[in-house]
Amino acid sequence: MRHATIMMGVLSAALLTSTPAWVQQAPAITSTTVELPSGDQLFPGGSDADAINNNCLACHSADMVLNQPALPKAAWESEVGKMIKTYRAPIDESDVPAIVDYLVKTKGKT
Amino acid sequence: MAHHQHDARTQALSRRTLLRTMGIAGLTLASSTAWADGSIRLPIAGEPRERPLTHEFPQKGDMILQRTRPPLLETPMEVFDRGVFTPNDRFYVRWHWAVIPTSVDAGSFRLTVRGHVNQMLSLSTDDLLKMPRVELAAVNQCSGNSRGFFSPRVPGAQWAHGAMGNARWTGVRLKDVLDRAGVKSGGIQVRFKGLDEPVVPEAPDFKKSLDIDHARDGEVMIAFAMNGEQLPLLNGFPLRLIVPGWYSTYWVKMLSDIEVLDRPDDNYWMATAYTIPDTLHANITPGQTGVKMVPISRMTPRSFVTNIADGASLPSGANADIRGIAFGGDTGVAKVEYSVDDGRTWQLATLGEDHGKYSFRRWQTNLPPLAKGGHSFMARCTNLAGDVQPAEPNWNNSGFMRNVIEPLHITTT
Numbered sequence: 001m002r003h004a005t006i007m008m009g010v011l012s013a014a015l016l017t018s019t020p021a022w023v024q025q026a027p028a029i030t031s032t033t034v035e036l037p038s039g040d041q042l043f044p045g046g047s048d049a050d051a052i053n054n055n056c057l058a059c060h061s062a063d064m065v066l067n068q069p070a071l072p073k074a075a076w077e078s079e080v081g082k083m084i085k086t087y088r089a090p091i092d093e094s095d096v097p098a099i100v101d102y103l104v105k106t107k108g109k110t
Numbered sequence: 111m112a113h114h115q116h117d118a119r120t121q122a123l124s125r126r127t128l129l130r131t132m133g134i135a136g137l138t139l140a141s142s143t144a145w146a147d148g149s150i151r152l153p154i155a156g157e158p159r160e161r162p163l164t165h166e167f168p169q170k171g172d173m174i175l176q177r178t179r180p181p182l183l184e185t186p187m188e189v190f191d192r193g194v195f196t197p198n199d200r201f202y203v204r205w206h207w208a209v210i211p212t213s214v215d216a217g218s219f220r221l222t223v224r225g226h227v228n229q230m231l232s233l234s235t236d237d238l239l240k241m242p243r244v245e246l247a248a249v250n251q252c253s254g255n256s257r258g259f260f261s262p263r264v265p266g267a268q269w270a271h272g273a274m275g276n277a278r279w280t281g282v283r284l285k286d287v288l289d290r291a292g293v294k295s296g297g298i299q300v301r302f303k304g305l306d307e308p309v310v311p312e313a314p315d316f317k318k319s320l321d322i323d324h325a326r327d328g329e330v331m332i333a334f335a336m337n338g339e340q341l342p343l344l345n346g347f348p349l350r351l352i353v354p355g356w357y358s359t360y361w362v363k364m365l366s367d368i369e370v371l372d373r374p375d376d377n378y379w380m381a382t383a384y385t386i387p388d389t390l391h392a393n394i395t396p397g398q399t400g401v402k403m404v405p406i407s408r409m410t411p412r413s414f415v416t417n418i419a420d421g422a423s424l425p426s427g428a429n430a431d432i433r434g435i436a437f438g439g440d441t442g443v444a445k446v447e448y449s450v451d452d453g454r455t456w457q458l459a460t461l462g463e464d465h466g467k468y469s470f471r472r473w474q475t476n477l478p479p480l481a482k483g484g485h486s487f488m489a490r491c492t493n494l495a496g497d498v499q500p501a502e503p504n505w506n507n508s509g510f511m512r513n514v515i516e517p518l519h520i521t522t523t
Contacts, residue, residue, distance in 0.1 A: 027338065028340065029235045031213075032216075033213040034213075034343050037166050037178050058309055060179060063177055069156050070263075071263070079265055088312040089310060090310060
C-alpha cells in the first residue's frame with residue numbers, strides 16, 4: 001500500500017513536469033464504444049403537451065426546455081422560430097401555436 | 111465511421127417516427143428520472159434551480175444533468191476544490207447536435223486536411239503519434255458558462271459555474287499538421303469539423319474557424335490525450351482541437367476535418383452563432399439594438415471560491431481557510447485578491463503552483479476572525495495583461511463571457 005502510494009507520487013511528479021525534454025510514453029488510443037441515455041422522457045401535461053412532444057423530441061430531450069427560466073411569450077416565439085428557420089426543425093406549422101402556448105403556460109412570464 | 115453516423119441518425123429519425131405514431135405509449139414522463147443520483151440546487155439567478163445528479167453517462171462520474179440529449183453535463187463546484195486539474199470523468203460535456211457517433215474505431219479513424227493546401231492529407235491516430243509531441247495545461251470554458259446568473263435571464267443552457275475544466279492536453283501542433291499539407295498562399299482561415307452531425311441533415315453542420323496566423327501560432331494543438339489518457343468519448347475522442355486562452359466553442363471535438371479556406375468563413379456558427387457585442391466585456395443594456403457583433407474569442411480572468419458554498423456559516427472568533435481557483439483567460443494569473451468589506455480594501459491571496467499561463471491556478475488565504483453577522487467575501491483575479499474582473503456583471507442576449515466578481519455570502523455565528 002505504502003509502496004503503491006509512493007509510486008503514484010513519483011508518477012504524478014513526472015506527469016506534471018514542464019520540461020520539454022521529458023520523453024513521454026505514447027498514450028494508448030483504443031477503440032471506444034459507448035451507450036448514451038436515450039433522453040426520451042416526455043414533456044408532462046397530457047394532451048396539452050402533444051404538440052411539443054410530437055415535434056421537439058426528435059432533436060433534443062425535454063429536460064433542457066424544462067430547465068429554462070420563465071420567459072416572455074415573444075422570447076418563446078423567437079425560440080420556436082429559430083428551431084424552424086435556423087435549425088431546420090421539421091415542425092408542422094399548424095402545431096406552432098400549441099407549442100408556444102405550452103411554453104408560455106409552463107415557462108411563461110409577462 | 112459513416113456507418114455509425116448513419117445508424118445514429120436513423121435512430122434519431124425513427125425516434126421521431128415512434129413519437130409521432132405511438133404518442134405517449136411506452137414512454138415515461140420527464141419528471142421521473144429513475145436513474146438520477148439525487149439532485150443539486152444550483153445557486154443561479156432564479157428557478158428552476160434543481161438539477162438531477164447523474165452517473166448514467168459513459169466514462170463519467172456524478173455530473174449535473176442540464177440536458178440528456180444531446181448531452182449537457184456540468185461539473186459540480188466541489189470537484190474544483192480537489193485539485194488544479196479536472197479529472198476526465200468529471201470534466202463538463204457540451205454538444206450541439208444529437209447525432210454523436212457512439213463508436214469510434216481507432217484503426218480506421220482518419221483526420222482529413224484539405225482545401226487550400228498543396229497536398230491533401232488523411233492522417234491516422236498512429237500518424238499523429240509519430241509526430242513531435244507537445245503538452246500544455248489549459249482551461250476549457252464554455253462561452254455561456256455561468257449563464258444561469260444573467261439577469262434578466264436569457265435562454266440557453268442554464269449553467270452555474272461548472273461549464274469549465276482544466277486539463278493537461280497532449281498532442282501535436284496544428285502548425286506541424288498544416289505544414290505537412292503545405293498551406294497555399296492565399297489561405298486565410300482554417301475551418302474545423304468533427305464527426306457529430308445534426309439530426310436534420312439540412313441543419314447547419316457545426317464548424318468553427320481560426321485565422322491562419324492563429325492556427326499556425328504553435329500553441330493551437332490537436333490533442334489525443336487529456337490528463338495523460340485518451341479523451342472520454344463525450345469530450346471528443348479520439349481528437350480534439352485545443353485553442354489555449356479561447357472559449358471552448360473553438361475546441362472542436364471528434365475533430366475529423368480540417369479545411370484551409372481562401373475566403374473568410376461565413377458559416378452560421380461563425381457569422382451568427384457565438385457572436386458577441388463588440389463592447390467592453392461584451393456588455394450591452396437589455397433591449398439595446400444596432401450593436402456591432404463579432405465572433406467570441408479570448409477568455410477573460412475569473413476566480414472562484416471552491417471550499418465554501420454561498421450562504422455558508424463560519425464560527426466566529428476563529429480563522430477560516432478559504433481557497434479556490436482562478437485563471438487569467440488568455441494569459442496567466444498575476445494576482446488574486448480578496449475583500450471582506452464589499453470591495454473597499456483588498457488583500458493578496460497566496461497563489462499555488464504555476465502550471466502555465468492557460469491553466470487554473472489555485473489560491474488560498476487564512477482569513478482572520480470576522481465580527482458576528484453577515485459578510486460578503488469577494489475574490490478577484492488580475493491577469494498578466496493587467497485585466498481585472500469587473501465589479502458589475504455584464505449582460506448580452508446570449509449569456510456569454512460572464513466574468514464579474516462573484517461575491518460569497520457568509521454568516522459568522
